[in-house]
Amino acid sequence: MEHKITEDEAALYDRQIRLWGLEAQHRMRNASILVAGMRALSNEVCKNIVLAGVGSITILEHETVTEEDLGAQFFLRREDIGRNRGEAAAEMARLLNPRVNVIVDKEDIAQKPTSYFSQFNVVCLTGCSPEQTIRIDNACRETKTGFYAAGVHGFFGYMFCDLTHHEYREESKETSLDKSKEPETTTSHLSQDYDSLVSTLETSWGYPTPKALKRKVSPLFFAIQILWLFQLGNGGRLPHASSHDDLEALFKLRDERLKSAQVNGDFVGNDLLQTLVGTVSAEIAPVCAIVGGFLAQDILKTLSGKDAPLLNYFLYNGVEGTGLVHHVQKKST
Incomplete structure (x- = not known):
């Protein structure tokens, strides 16, 4: 059922609506997102998406909380050790924005059929195995479901985006030589085509x-x-x-x-x-915050339909302090 933005929500999300418009906020309010894998990186993603006011977010996680998780995951507490990671994180995520429906799925992603992913507007995998990442990207391409894969290994992080074919709009303001006239806003309707993960590899x-x-x-x-x-x-x-x-x-x-x-x-x-x-197994909080913030922002950009999302890799090197965007195509140019 489509959810219409109430006056209370319009007041709550006032800054966002001013930034990207009521129509974009309406799209996000009715969007369903899957975040698979609940680690420090996905904590950052979930926090930003929940605060933005999406319709629902499903956390897919079958593993339990360990003491090592407490070092970088701000959704977890010591008393959560032994609990399912998704359940523990969901409790804290709901407190950030009770208007967002936070769902927990405790099954292993490897057991999910490809049809499972078609129910979401965007699928986001964090720290998933290479086999499952490729399988799910291919499944999402069949249904034109937005797909993101990301991971953090110590000082390094990566993010991949595949939206198959994405349409969006860009706004630009044209000023007049006549100072008494207000700048005119022009809206352009554009699109981008994406390569699959396998083809870029x-x-x-x-x-x-x-x-x-x-x-x-x-x-x-x-x-x-x-x-x-x-x-x-x-x-x-x-x-x-x-x-x-x-x-x-x-x-x-x-x-x-x-x-x-x-x-x-x-x-x-x-x-x-x-x-x-x-540091391949380490979760370094600042690195997770940078990559997770960029990832969440791009997911929201995709949902809003305003401005061009990532095309198609973001690579973060914490040793050098660089975050680079690269467009990798099936055939190099």
């Missing part, structure tokens, strides 16, 4: 020079892929920084991956991989 780059390639994509783009390949070959586990064998395996995967992508072997250095592995 299969892009061949044609052996450009490292300098030319860095203008198109960050080395972190390949470092995350190498991490995924390691997980695929090791039952889903992450590499151990103290394991010489794990590092050697990563270096070998790096050489194979870059060769298949037609990228010079020195584009992803040993230092980057070693630094990534050094």
Whole structure:
């Protein structure tokens, strides 16, 4: 059932309505969002989405709270240890905005059929396995459901967006030489097409020079892929920084991956991989806040239909303090 914005809600969301308009707020108020995986990154996403006043958010999480979770997850308390992560986080999320319907699903995402994801306007996966991420992106493309995948590994974070085909509007103001006239607002209706996750991973780059390639994509783009390949070959586990064998395996995967992508072997250095592995399992709160804030903002932009969402990667390097947006296509340009 469609929910119309009440006078109380219009007053509550006044700043947002002034920013992106009543129609956009109405879209968000009737949107249904899935956030799969409840970790520090998704805490940030849920907080921002709930405060923005979406219709409903479903938290899909089958794992329980551990003591390690308390270090970066602000929705959790010590007494939540042993409880389902989603249930514990949902209680705190509801307090932020009681008008938002917060639903908890305690099943494992691996057991969900592809039809499950079509009921949502946007599906957001955080820290999901490579197999499930690819499976669910393909499922969302079939139903044109908005898809986001993101993760944080210590000082590094990534975000991928696939909206298949997205239409949006942009507003611009034209000023007149006559100072007595108010600027005229012009609305443009635009659209963007997106490549699937698989197709971006299969892009061949044609052996450009490292300098030319860095203008198109960050080395972190390949470092995350190498991490995924390691997980695929090791039952889903992450590499151990103290394991010489794990590092050697990563270096070998790096050489194979870059060769298949037609990228010079020195584009992803040993230092980057070693630094990534050094904190690969850590949830660093400031990094989660940056990536999670960017992710939530882009989801809201998609729902509102105003301005262009991410196309299609955001890569954050906390060591360098850089957050870069890259458009990776099926065929490199």
